[in-house]
Amino acid sequence: MANAFVEKLNGFARLGEEDVAALGAATANPRAYAPRQDLIREGDQPGPVFVMLEGWAFRYKILPRGTRQILAFLLPGDACDLHNSMLAEMDHSIQAVTPAKVALISRAAMDEMMETRAAIARAMYISQLVDEGILRSWIVSMGRRSSIERVAHLMCELYLRAAPVVDVEAGHVSLPLSQVVLADALGMTPVHINRVLKELRASGAMDIRRRSLVILDPVRLVQTAGFDDNYLHRRRQQRAKFH
Amino acid sequence: MANAFVEKLNGFARLGEEDVAALGAATANPRAYAPRQDLIREGDQPGPVFVMLEGWAFRYKILPRGTRQILAFLLPGDACDLHNSMLAEMDHSIQAVTPAKVALISRAAMDEMMETRAAIARAMYISQLVDEGILRSWIVSMGRRSSIERVAHLMCELYLRAAPVVDVEAGHVSLPLSQVVLADALGMTPVHINRVLKELRASGAMDIRRRSLVILDPVRLVQTAGFDDNYLHRRRQQRAKFH
DNA sequence: CGATCTCTTGAGTTCCCTCAACTTAGGTGG
């Protein structure tokens, strides 16, 4: 398979050879970003579509008081909002977590692909709907789940999203997120995240060590999270399973 | 102006006469919904695009434990996800708050409009981006704002969104949301919402009486909310001001 | 091999929740 982007889109709509070729060409010259480097900042004028080929990134926003809220994680294969360039300015920033390779597809090239390649267009739209579903699931988590449920839920989400695109062996997936990052994503403090992780570890459900996530007891984890994968709309996909 | 939908889209892209006519035709036969009636339920197969012409609704999700999280408010002029019909099933439900008039635009009719009417397509895409921005701002609120900031922020958002489409006189706008609904939207309990509203009332920033929102001190409200309207992307719009 | 970031643990505090009772408003039928 050419790259994570192609792989992901192919999970949403059956791509033909020409589609794959077009996507391959569009992502042929990725740009490298260092950890903590911003791909784009709040207030910037949106330009090309970003496509993560390697590495992780996140969308985030800094509040007046200096606190940070992470809004989404971008994994290999994920693309940033298709039509963003229609807006006058970004309302949030995007930053690399790990060293990352990111393809920049110009507005014109993207438009052309969307017009001439129906399968790609379809896959991109579905992908965007899924991203929105994830946003909504985060709102649900923050609003109505306890901290332990919230952490467990995010781990379920990230496991299922990461499994198809990174090296994974039986419930073991690399998770390059510090506790500070997790805290800012889940609306908690790093101190409390630490205690929750300890608790999840103690319960035997999962373990996070050296930046990798090991799901020891999938059933228990899904149960404590109250996790239902319907919002990821993985019908057509080579669904990763919990173990 | 024909209706709230036309008015809203015209705020995002300059519509021509033919565009307005096409939108008018597409929304000519709205369906009526009663308060608490679901427009569509989680698990249903998505069909036509919903367009709110009159009344308020919200997206929501019920958790296994029976708690509810509201994910977004739909005001007159708002449309539900353009490409939703590509998904196999809804991952959340939508319910009317007030008596509502809702146009149902079939997938085919919508596709045709998007293809032939560039201004409409552009406005719809921008509208969707703004909706996503609102989702993200809710995540920020839930994650990093105190309860009083959260309430104040939602009031700012709803005031600016409602002002263009409903009867409003100098900081006074009708707000048909019970405290239970507000609580489920903000991830709090009705009891606490009540106390926060009392506090906001006492501070002189705003008042909610008989289902209407009165913004008494816009500056103070915006300040306590830490509100910045950039995420609503109202550049081209007949921007409602706070008073 | 010091400097810095990340993680861990403890102690005390606060914000928001739970439970419970009461008041007010709105709507319906007698």
Next chain:
DNA sequence: CCACCTAAGTTGAGGGAACTCAAGAGATCG
């Protein structure tokens, strides 16, 4: 038009989840 009924709003008291502050241990890197 009032009597009743139910939904919505209000207030108090007590408890608990998560926060703040603080300090030390463990990694990671130039």
